[in-house]
Amino acid sequence: xxxxxxxxLWVAGTEEPxxxxxxxxxxxxxxxxxxxxxxxxxxxxxxxxxxxxDEVAEDERSVxxxxxxxxxxxxxxxxxxxxxGEVIRRSKPIVGYLHTGMEKTAEQLTFAQGPTNxxxxxxxxxxxxxxxxxxxxERLLDVVVPPRAAAIRILMxxxxxxxxxxxxxxxxxxxxxxxxxxxxGFRERESILAFxxxxxxxxxxxxxxxxxxxxxxxxPGWRDDVAAILDDLPGRLRLYDDLxxxxxxxxxxxxxxxxxxxxxxxxxxxxxPALRAAGVDWDIxxxxxxxxxxxxxxxxxxxxxxxxxxxxxxxxxxIHESLKIVEQVTEAMPKGDYRIDDAKITPPPRARIDExxxxxxxxxxxxxxxxxxxxxxxxxxxxxxxxxxGCYLVSDGGASAYRMHxxxxxxxxxxxLPIAMADSLVADTVxxxxxxxxxxxxxxx
Amino acid sequence: xxxxxxxxxxxxxxxxxxESHGQDVARVPPDEWYLFAAAAxxxxxxxxxxxxAVDWMRxxxxxxxxxxxxxxxxxxxxxxxxxxxxxxxxxxxSLTPLWPGANYAEREVYDMFGISFEGHPDLTRILxxxxxEGHPLRKDFGVGSVPVQFKTxxxxx
Numbered sequence: 001x002x003x004x005x006x007x008x009l010w011v012a013g014t015e016e017p018x019x020x021x022x023x024x025x026x027x028x029x030x031x032x033x034x035x036x037x038x039x040x041x042x043x044x045x046x047x048x049x050x051x052x053x054d055e056v057a058e059d060e061r062s063v064x065x066x067x068x069x070x071x072x073x074x075x076x077x078x079x080x081x082x083x084x085g086e087v088i089r090r091s092k093p094i095v096g097y098l099h100t101g102m103e104k105t106a107e108q109l110t111f112a113q114g115p116t117n118x119x120x121x122x123x124x125x126x127x128x129x130x131x132x133x134x135x136x137x138e139r140l141l142d143v144v145v146p147p148r149a150a151a152i153r154i155l156m157x158x159x160x161x162x163x164x165x166x167x168x169x170x171x172x173x174x175x176x177x178x179x180x181x182x183x184x185g186f187r188e189r190e191s192i193l194a195f196x197x198x199x200x201x202x203x204x205x206x207x208x209x210x211x212x213x214x215x216x217x218x219x220p221g222w223r224d225d226v227a228a229i230l231d232d233l234p235g236r237l238r239l240y241d242d243l244x245x246x247x248x249x250x251x252x253x254x255x256x257x258x259x260x261x262x263x264x265x266x267x268x269x270x271x272x273p274a275l276r277a278a279g280v281d282w283d284i285x286x287x288x289x290x291x292x293x294x295x296x297x298x299x300x301x302x303x304x305x306x307x308x309x310x311x312x313x314x315x316x317x318x319i320h321e322s323l324k325i326v327e328q329v330t331e332a333m334p335k336g337d338y339r340i341d342d343a344k345i346t347p348p349p350r351a352r353i354d355e356x357x358x359x360x361x362x363x364x365x366x367x368x369x370x371x372x373x374x375x376x377x378x379x380x381x382x383x384x385x386x387x388x389x390g391c392y393l394v395s396d397g398g399a400s401a402y403r404m405h406x407x408x409x410x411x412x413x414x415x416x417l418p419i420a421m422a423d424s425l426v427a428d429t430v431x432x433x434x435x436x437x438x439x440x441x442x443x444x445x
Numbered sequence: 446x447x448x449x450x451x452x453x454x455x456x457x458x459x460x461x462x463x464e465s466h467g468q469d470v471a472r473v474p475p476d477e478w479y480l481f482a483a484a485a486x487x488x489x490x491x492x493x494x495x496x497x498a499v500d501w502m503r504x505x506x507x508x509x510x511x512x513x514x515x516x517x518x519x520x521x522x523x524x525x526x527x528x529x530x531x532x533x534x535x536x537x538x539s540l541t542p543l544w545p546g547a548n549y550a551e552r553e554v555y556d557m558f559g560i561s562f563e564g565h566p567d568l569t570r571i572l573x574x575x576x577x578e579g580h581p582l583r584k585d586f587g588v589g590s591v592p593v594q595f596k597t598x599x600x601x602x
Contacts, residue, residue, distance in 0.1 A: 096572040103557075104581055108588060139466050266491055266518070269546025280518070287521045378466045379514055379525060381494075392512065394499055403582075407495040407514070415549050444572055 039256075061089065068097045072175045072430040075440030077414075079429070086426050091418045095411075098444040106404035110370025111137050114401065116207045118391070121406060122442035123204055124167055127153075127160040128384035129406070130209035135290060136380040136393040137211035140373045141345065147334040149213035150291040155226075155329045156196070156208065157291075157382070158322040162233070163192040164385035165273075165315045165322075169240065172312060172434040176253045178244060188236055195225050212346040213339025226330050230323060237319060244312070254309035258420040258432030261306060268416040271409050272387025273314045274436055278306035284383035296328045308428075308435040315437075318385075345371050370399040379407075386410050386437055410442040449489055449520055457481055471526045478528045479538035479564075482513070486543050490515040490524060493544035496551055498530075498558045502584040508532040509560055513540060513547070530560055539565035557582035 067078035076097035082090040106117050118133040119126040131153055138145065145153075170185025193203040198219045200206040208215045219225075244250045260270065262278040275282055283300040285293050301317030303310030339346045347366050348359035375397040381390035387409030394403040413436050420432050450469055454462060460481060461472045473481045494514040501508055507529035515524045530537050539562035540547040551562045552571040559580035562568055570577065579586050 096570075096574070099572040101581060104586075104588065142466075267545050269492055269494060269544065282518050287518075288523075376465060377499075379468065379495075379523075388494065390495060390514070392495065392497055392514070396504070403499045405495075405497040407497075411549060411553075412546060415546060 060084070066429070068094075072171075073433060074171060074438055075443075077433070077438060077440055077443070079417075079433075081421075081426065081429070083426065088421050088424055088426060088429065091421050093414050093417050095414065095440070095443050098440045100445070102445045103404055103406065106401050108400065110399045111211055111373055111395075111401065112366060112370040114404070115210050116205075118404075118406065119205045119207050120441065121408065121445050122384060122386065122389065122410070122439050124164045124439050125157075125160050125385045125389075126205050127157045127209055128382055128389050130207070131157055131291070132380055132382045132384075132389050132391040132406070133393070133404070134209050134211045135382070136378055136391040137373060139378045139380060140376050140393060140395050141211070141371075142374075143212065143340055143342065143345065145213045145291075145340055146337045147292065148336040149338050149340075151329050151333050152214050152218060152338060153209055153291045154293055154296070155218075155326060155333075156199075156214075158325045158329070159192050159195065159226075159229070161322045161385045162319050162326075163189045165319050166192075168315055168385070168434075168437040169312065172308075172431070172437075173244070175430040175434040176250065178247075178250060181240065181243065184236070184240060184243075188233060191229055191232065195222075195229060198222070198225065210339075210346075212342065213337070217338045223330060226326060230327055230330075233323060234320070237316065241316070251309060253428075253431055254312060254435075255307055256305070257308045257424060257428045258435055259305060259307045260416055260420050264416065264419050265306065268419065269412040270387070270416045271412065272383070272385065273311055273318065274306075274413055274416070275387065276301065277303035277310035277314045279304055284381050284388055288381065290380070290382055293325070295332070296325045298322075298325050308431050311435040311437075372397060372399050373401075381407065384409055386439065386442065387413060406445060408442045408445060410436075410438040410440070411445075414438055414443060447520065447522060449517060449522055450524065452488055453481070453484060456484055465525070469522075469524050471524060473526050473528045475528045475530060475537055478511075478526075479540070479543075481526060482515075482540050482543055485515055485524065485526070489517045489520055490522075491518060492516040493540055493547045493550075494523075496540065496547050496554060498554045498560055498582075500558060500582065500584045505529075509535055509558060511537050511554065511560060535560040536563055537561075538563050539568075541565050556580065559583065 062083050064081050064083060066081060067073040068076040078094040078097065080092045080094065081088050102117055102121060106114060109117055114133055115130045118129040121129045166185045166189040170182045173181025173185065196206060197203050199216065199222065200208040260274065260278050262280050265275045265278040265280060279302055281300055281302050286300060298321040301314050301321065303314050343362040347363050352359040353363050373395040375395055377394040379390055379392045381388045388407060389409055390407030392405040392407065393401055396402040417436060421429060457477060459474045459477060463470050463472065494516045496513045498512065499510040501510060509530040511528050511530055513526050515526065528537060537560060539551055541551060542564055549571060551565055552568060554560050555562060555568050556570040556572050557580055573581065
């Protein structure tokens with residue numbers, strides 16, 4: 001007979017290993033199922049007593065590198081994490097891998113060509129970049145676009161907010177393991193991109209909102225297309241709420257993770273959903289309205305805890321609010337011209353070029369020299385899906401910008417990443433990054 | 446100009462105020478840059494939205510302008526403060542001790558314009574590679590081009 005104490009011994013001739021069961025390694029929840037004890041077991045709360053030891057010497061910390069080619073860093077973001085066991089003590093985002101010198105490029109392009117450049121910065125929200133730039137140019141020119149152009153701009157930017165937030169939900173889901181969310185988010189986004197394509201000709205990088213208005217009128221039958229989106233999306237969003245909102249795995253991975261306090265968010269110039277999730281009621285659309293967005297009724301969703309879950313909730317609520325705005329814009333879409341009637345700024349209609357010498361000259365001058373903008377400087381901010389997207393524009397009276405600087409929301413939001421990740425587990429890194437929703441094209445420009 | 450700015454205006458005589466397309470701009474002498482910013486922060490501008498710079502080359506006596514956009518969420522007011530920085534030894538006080546959010550922005554200005562910020566905790570390049578020479582957004586930094594080698598075409602018989 002084998003000894004009672006013998007474990008893990010395979011005795012020749014027998015079919016089964018000869019060992020007596022022990023409790024060693026058993027995953028048994030204790031009888032104490034209080035909230036605090038469960039939170040501890042699920043790893044939501046880190047008890048500093050056993051994870052953080054003051055005696056740990058500097059050289060017992062290890063530094064690991066994450067990225068830039070990491071699938072869940074949302075582009076070419078690189079992080080250096082200083083770990084103590086499994087806990088991140090310090091972290092440092094390293095950016096610049098996608099730097100393409102767009103601010104320098106803007107100094108070479110004329111004001112008329114400018115939108116082609118800025119639309120490629122935040123490639124998930126191209127309309128917002130174009131809008132900030134166009135508003136800045138228009139303010140220097142001291143022109144006001146017709147009401148229809150302003151309404152089209154709001155329609156496009158709010159739909160763009162929906163599509164951008166859908167990508168944020170999709171990638172956030174995939175990073176935490178809810179892979180089906182990835183497929184759903186991108187599927188719904190595609191219906192909005194198809195709408196953009198019908199009006200602007202492109203799915204992304206539209207170059208549609210230009211100084212002086214928009215490039216083209218909305219396509220025939222656009223009301224039906226918007227109505228289809230408005231019919232479809234709320235039901236889909238309910239399904240996603242069923243999938244994620246009360247999902248215990250989702251909540252365990254997101255609640256209490258990557259917390260940013262409101263004071264920290266304000267100090268680190270965090271804007272957008274990340275700021276509102278922390279409980280700060282701040283939205284550029286309410287504080288400094290642009291393009292007549294003050295005519296439409298919508299609420300600003302605000303979170304409480306500033307964790308990954310709240311950021312996810314704020315984004316979902318913002319989609320609903322944006323759809324509300326889209327519905328109101330569709331109903332109240334004014335008739336009229338979609339760009340200002342100034343041949344010096346906007347090109348003449350194509351048909352007039354064939355019959356009018358003047359139109360031909362204007363067309364030629366506009367696309368070779370562009371238009372001159374009076375000297376001056378201004379800063380215009382719009383609320384992009386990631387936060388305050390500002391354009392600081394300086395003109396010296398020429399046809400191209402003397403200096404164009406974009407206040408990129410992702411760039412500033414990234415600064416709060418080390419704060420959000422400090423003293424959290426390595427496994428929560430991807431959840432935190434995804435919830436900040438950085439777009440590296442926006443960060444590096 | 447609202448009370449927030451009036452308080453600031455009474456404290457700093459050397460600051461000139463102007464309105465640029467409906468926005469308040471304070472032109473601050475470089476030696477008062479930090480003091481003015483600290484007073485603005487105490488006065489209610491809790492967010493430093495943005496820090497950037499403009500290179501005026503030979504168009505102005507002082508070559509660079511450093512521009513900071515401040516925001517008061519409570520009063521819904523913006524203030525743009527601008528100072529000048531000379532051609533030789535371009536240095537200005539850092540705003541990062543006041544607003545941690547100015548950190549990356551000042552690193553970007555240092556990277557792109559070569560303007561040093563005194564008191565910045567970690568003034569290194571942020572967008573360009575660490576061994577890059579020059580500061581790309583200066584006006585005397587060429588746009589450059591990548592040489593492309595064209596092969597001489599020949600008829601395929």
